[in-house]
Amino acid sequence: MNPAPSHPYRAAALLAMLSQALFCFRLSMPTKLMFDEVHYVPAARHLIALSGPVNIEHPLLAKEIIAGGILLLGDNSLGWRFFSTLAGTATVLGVFAILWLMLGRVRPAVFGALFALFNGTVFIQARIAMLDGYMAAFTVLGIAALLWAMRAESSGTAWSRWVLGSVLLGLAVAAKWIAAPFVAYAAIAFVAVRLNDARREGRSIYAALNARPIGGIHRHWPGMAAIPAILVLGTVSIAAYFATFAPAFFYTVQPMTLAKLLPFQMQMYGQQTQVLPHHPYQSAWWTWPMMVRPIWYLYERVDGAQRGVLLVGNPAVLWGGLVAVAGCLYGWWRTRAPALLAAVGLWLGSYVIWAIIPKSLGFFYYYYLPSIFLCVALAVSLDHFARGTRWDTRFLLLVLALFALFYPVLSAMPLWGPNAFHFWTWFPSWV
Template identity: 30%
Template sequence: MFGYWGLWGLVWGISFGLRFWGLGRFEELVFDEVYFAKFAWNYLQNIPFFDGHPPLGKYIIALGIKLTGFYPWGYRWLNALVGSFIPVLAGLVTYELNRRKWLALIAGYLVATDGLLLVESRYALINVHLIALGLLGQWLVLRRSGWGGVCLGASVAVKWNGLAYWLGGVLAAWKLRWRGWTILISLTLVPLLVYILVWLPHLAQNPGMDLFTLHRQILGVHTRLGAGSDVHPYCSTWWSWPLMLRPMSYYYQNQDGWITSVQAMGNPFLWWLVLVAVLASLPQFIRRNCPWVLQFALGNYLMNLLPWALVKRCIFIYHYLPALVFGCIALAWWVETLWQTGERKLAIVALMVPGVGLGFWLPIYLGLPLRLPFWQWRFWFPSWI
């Protein structure tokens, strides 16, 4: 019924539809929209302010507001559009690793089934821009395009943890035998220049502040944030993210026994399968005898996860999302391997289970009203609430 491109259209169409359906449902600012949507508006109104992150993510939100207005749909729609393409970008990266189109499709499908990526795409938050620009930059590097450095620098200009995407891009270029001077210019100097240029409008709007002092203040904010539930009830440890022990609540309302909530929670079935795939891949990765696609996926997964072990401040489960995308690529490799080795029933189950999980938890991703018992059925552990 569907050819290869038809299936890709289905994956992107579902991804697009889920992000835009009822996008303006909540009239009030949700979670960190109280910061990022307002900061974006401040740029449009030339109001000075301080922010603990680089400015590019807010510029993008401001563009959406500029085009449509400052109201819920207006400051969310561009995030939803960018987020809908993250599964496609994951598929493009996967295809460049080994030119196997079905593996690319499986990876894109798995990324499209995640709930936390869906939630982050539906509000004026900035993680989707970090991920989209990072994946785009790495895809361009894999295609041996010098433009990858522009996107990798832009990813860091959304959040500093975009440095993991940059490092992954540099290591990929080294693996692909880029010339040393090309890496120096295209993947070191160009990203640095892009990062600095992104700051110029912010500095012009906030006179009397130089780039060095501003970065020192931002670093101070993050180091003083502290850690533990006494700082924030949804603080979580980096090692707990793959197990999905402590998701977050972005919105909650109880009206006459109807619960409306938005839970920043991954698709449990997908996340647990990704963890299994990562653990199964580690022996090959350590022995350095795994194929390039698995080496790339697992290397980037670890580069996006392990540095958080060094962070002493309060951190949250959404910091796992950049690593998760690469975990989905590793899981896709295992699913395809199962299919090719004759374990087709197991491969089909591994493909179906994340889709079932997305459907089951979809009401608390989209903020659909549920009766209390049906809402409680979706919270399997006390730490999920």
């Protein structure tokens, strides 16, 4: 990995403004609850009232943030969803930061962020009061912070950034448990990078895992030893996670206590792993990369018109991203470039966990985090194989064209009638 440039801030600011404007445009439409908002908005209302535990299968943080939107902007569609737009913008900027830190160049970072911005999954989750948008935002920002720590020039700076990344990953888990593996991935990555550095520099394993090798300084995470780093990562992320349960201690019915806090996690696990009845939009994890079963979050006459919201990824990003993952893997096998392997690892690590966890039902929106990391793989692959050409621009134009094509059913625009959905349902399973 090359050293990152010093001034990506102008590009980041422009991306933030573009993302926030796009996510906020007509945000309040539809004005009724749609899809899983019917679970999480009522849960947020209960948190505001401190009336007692509801929706206990998930941690509190994302519902607390939704509650904050209601308190700030009212119990209406704008209040439910506004903070989701900030999470979406943070996700886009997180992709930008990850790529900038991985590749050391602003151009591929901008393109990766734009791929995320115009990916239907990111756009929709940034405009709905669900948990996944917050989980993804904290996860992506946490990864960026840990990479930032990796680039630090002093021990103090490395440690402060490492703690920041640990807090963010803990908050990601506090939004939704599926982020938990990334805490373990961070520890594994720290050790793997240090061992690779030691191998290249002819140092021992002991020197690799120690805070400071004899006669030098570590290229990555200077002044940090492996065991303290992993302990801090685990301790800080766990503390951040449990801190988000603070409102539960003030419930008027069944208040939380320190004695109940750990057993309550087992109750949550039981809720997560219970066998659920068949759902018309359920799908198996191995079907998600090909978008076999997208989800209609809304399709009805509402607010004076026929409207729809189809959770579907941008085909160029989701299908092209799979080619990019394969290309990154091939490029790493040929060159051993770390950025190529990292891009593969981000997608694979966020996806294969769904093949392991004991969930009785799966849904396409579970693929949200992997769909974000496909944008990283696309940018890394284009930078590696097509640098100096205009293929990144051409591909972005394709992404923009497909985003525009699907925009009416990404944004709940008025449609021309009850059968309008046929235009966007390219396959029978998309109905």
